[in-house]
Amino acid sequence: MAEVKKPRAKSTAKSVQKADDLVEMAAISTAETIEAVTEAKPASLPAITAAPVEAGAIFLSAKKQGDVLRQAMSEVVATSAKGALEVNDKIIEAVNAQRHAALDLWRSAISPSPLPEAFKAQSQATRQAYETASAQWKDIAETTALWFTRSLEPLQSALRR
Numbered sequence: 001m002a003e004v005k006k007p008r009a010k011s012t013a014k015s016v017q018k019a020d021d022l023v024e025m026a027a028i029s030t031a032e033t034i035e036a037v038t039e040a041k042p043a044s045l046p047a048i049t050a051a052p053v054e055a056g057a058i059f060l061s062a063k064k065q066g067d068v069l070r071q072a073m074s075e076v077v078a079t080s081a082k083g084a085l086e087v088n089d090k091i092i093e094a095v096n097a098q099r100h101a102a103l104d105l106w107r108s109a110i111s112p113s114p115l116p117e118a119f120k121a122q123s124q125a126t127r128q129a130y131e132t133a134s135a136q137w138k139d140i141a142e143t144t145a146l147w148f149t150r151s152l153e154p155l156q157s158a159l160r161r
Helices: 014-039 055-110 115-160
Strands: none
Touching: 014 115
16 A cells, blocks of 8 residues: 655744744834934925915916907807808809810710811810819819918917917
8 A cells, every 4th residue: 555645844943034034124124214214304395486376366367368269269160161161162163164164065076067176176175174174173272271271360369379
């Protein structure tokens, strides 16, 4: 039959010695920390030379700034709406002009005329439609840039104040 081995008791002298050392180490470091804290002088606070500001004055200043920003935002909204309507009108005009140019181009293509004159009429109508469309879309782009610039001016002036 196999014999069961019993664990032997470890030497408690070493573990007690280590425990004592750890306790002593903790006690020493704690004592040094407490001495350092008691010897340390509290940092002095900087002297405040300005007069104390009343809470009411701060509130009024914040209220004035809020009113200025609120007024600027309402101007931004009004200017932005006006600019959006202007750009929208120009887009509608451009689409209508392009529609009319396309109809004129088709009418010139359908009309009974000799082939060289039909090609000439179509090329002139195409060139005119292209020039008109490019001029209108350039105008729309400029109007859009102006719209954004004007929309931000009230807010920028309010933030500068």
